[in-house]
Amino acid sequence: MPDFQSRRHLFSIPDGVVYLDGNSLGPLPNAASKRIANTVEKEWGIDLIRAWNTAGWIDWPANLGDRIAPLVGATPGTVTVGDTLSIRIFQVLAAALRMRPDRNVILTDSGNFPSDIYMADGLARLVNDGHRIEAVEPEAVADRLVDDVAVLMLTHVDYRTGRMHDMAELTGLAHEVGALTIWDLAHSAGAVPVDLDGAKADFAAGCTYKYLNGGPGSPGFVYVRPDHIETVEPALSGWLGHADPFAFELDYTPAKGRDRMRIGTPSVIALAALDAALDAWSDVDMRDVRQRSIELTQLFIDEMEARIPEAKLVSPRAAEARGSHVSFSHPEGYALMQALIARGVIGDFRAPDMMRFGIAPLYNTKDDIRAAVTALKEILESGEWDQDRFKTRAAVT
Numbered sequence: 001m002p003d004f005q006s007r008r009h010l011f012s013i014p015d016g017v018v019y020l021d022g023n024s025l026g027p028l029p030n031a032a033s034k035r036i037a038n039t040v041e042k043e044w045g046i047d048l049i050r051a052w053n054t055a056g057w058i059d060w061p062a063n064l065g066d067r068i069a070p071l072v073g074a075t076p077g078t079v080t081v082g083d084t085l086s087i088r089i090f091q092v093l094a095a096a097l098r099m100r101p102d103r104n105v106i107l108t109d110s111g112n113f114p115s116d117i118y119m120a121d122g123l124a125r126l127v128n129d130g131h132r133i134e135a136v137e138p139e140a141v142a143d144r145l146v147d148d149v150a151v152l153m154l155t156h157v158d159y160r161t162g163r164m165h166d167m168a169e170l171t172g173l174a175h176e177v178g179a180l181t182i183w184d185l186a187h188s189a190g191a192v193p194v195d196l197d198g199a200k201a202d203f204a205a206g207c208t209y210k211y212l213n214g215g216p217g218s219p220g221f222v223y224v225r226p227d228h229i230e231t232v233e234p235a236l237s238g239w240l241g242h243a244d245p246f247a248f249e250l251d252y253t254p255a256k257g258r259d260r261m262r263i264g265t266p267s268v269i270a271l272a273a274l275d276a277a278l279d280a281w282s283d284v285d286m287r288d289v290r291q292r293s294i295e296l297t298q299l300f301i302d303e304m305e306a307r308i309p310e311a312k313l314v315s316p317r318a319a320e321a322r323g324s325h326v327s328f329s330h331p332e333g334y335a336l337m338q339a340l341i342a343r344g345v346i347g348d349f350r351a352p353d354m355m356r357f358g359i360a361p362l363y364n365t366k367d368d369i370r371a372a373v374t375a376l377k378e379i380l381e382s383g384e385w386d387q388d389r390f391k392t393r394a395a396v397t
């Protein structure tokens with residue numbers, strides 16, 4: 001078991017802050033500041049346009065894809081980076097629907113992230129071919145898998161409760177009825193072991209600014225199963241996904257392999273930050289991360305239930321059924337969270353009443369967990385939360 005404590009110094013976490021929101025925005029990796037400065041000052045500033053070749057910017061989406069691949073159980077050459085997760089969901093859903101032209105149900109669950117469902121809805125309207133989105137309860141997904149389902153589109157780890165689907169099992173059931181699968185890994189990549197190849201998942205997409213610590217708005221990634229990759233229609237057929245972008249042909253011919261999933265010019269400065277962030281993951285075995293994550297999430301649940309019984313656990317109690325964040329509901333959850341944040345214990349809030357705590361073994365410790373619970377206990381006992389300034393909802397919760 002590696003000593004994760006030794007990685008905490010790789011991150012810039014201000015003194016006095018207990019950071020439990022890496023599931024929304026990972027902290028700044030120290031290496032990122034220098035890498036961004038190098039890309040800005042040297043590559044952009046001096047090399048200018050030449051840097052696409054001299055610094056290899058053009059290959060960064062693929063190179064970074066290959067660095068993310070081992071964290072999600074993907075073969076090298078199956079992941080590319082760029083654009084946002086929402087756009088990637090649209091792209092792979094459009095591609096998958098083209099592969100099942102005789103079916104019209106997009107199956108998802110009611111715990112899916114709204115953006116995924118909005119994107120599916122927008123796509124269905126655009127395609128205008130009788131597609132229907134069905135969002136069933138998470139426990140009812142398996143039973144709803146029958147042969148009208150074109151695509152099963154799920155978020156692996158629920159963004160609110162942390163409930164985790166069995167990816168291999170549901171993918172297998174989907175394939176038995178001829179459906180394709182899309183997995184959203186927003187709360188999985190860097191949080192729990194994922195085995196995309198092993199599960200035979202058809203498509204996956206994720207973001208890099210949560211557990212992977214790539215920085216606010218850092219680009220998303222997309223995975224295509226190796227045996228689809230030479231035939232999939234990329235749907236968002238931008239010039240950088242063309243077989244020969246600099247031939248500037250008017251006819252679109254998709255590139256070989258995952259490069260066909262590229263769309264337009266990558267966000268180079270953001271990719272520089274992500275590249276530095278991924279250094280923190282070198283030599284990390286996700287099974288060790290998982291073991292440590294379970295230890296920490298379990299400690300958090302035990303401490304909360306022992307000391308603050310009025311908060312109700314909304315995450316699964318069984319460790320194997322949850323990801324790496326834990327949520328508790330409380331009628332004053334919003335104000336409690338703002339009071340916690342004012343004390344430097346940073347989690348977040350999800351409507352209607354959930355306090356959400358992301359636990360990231362790369363930098364969180366048992367002391368963080370105990371300090372957070374102690375702070376919440378004090379806030380409740382003192383009534384410190386009961387102030388107007390903690391009750392006014394901010395734009396981002």
Ligand SMILES: *Cc1c(COP(=O)(O)O)cnc(C)c1O
Nearest residue numbers: 084085086113155159184186207
């Ligand atoms: C964070 C998150 C997103 C965000 O998508 P963006 O396009 O990056 O804003 C999408 N899906 C899930 C499940 C998320 O948790």
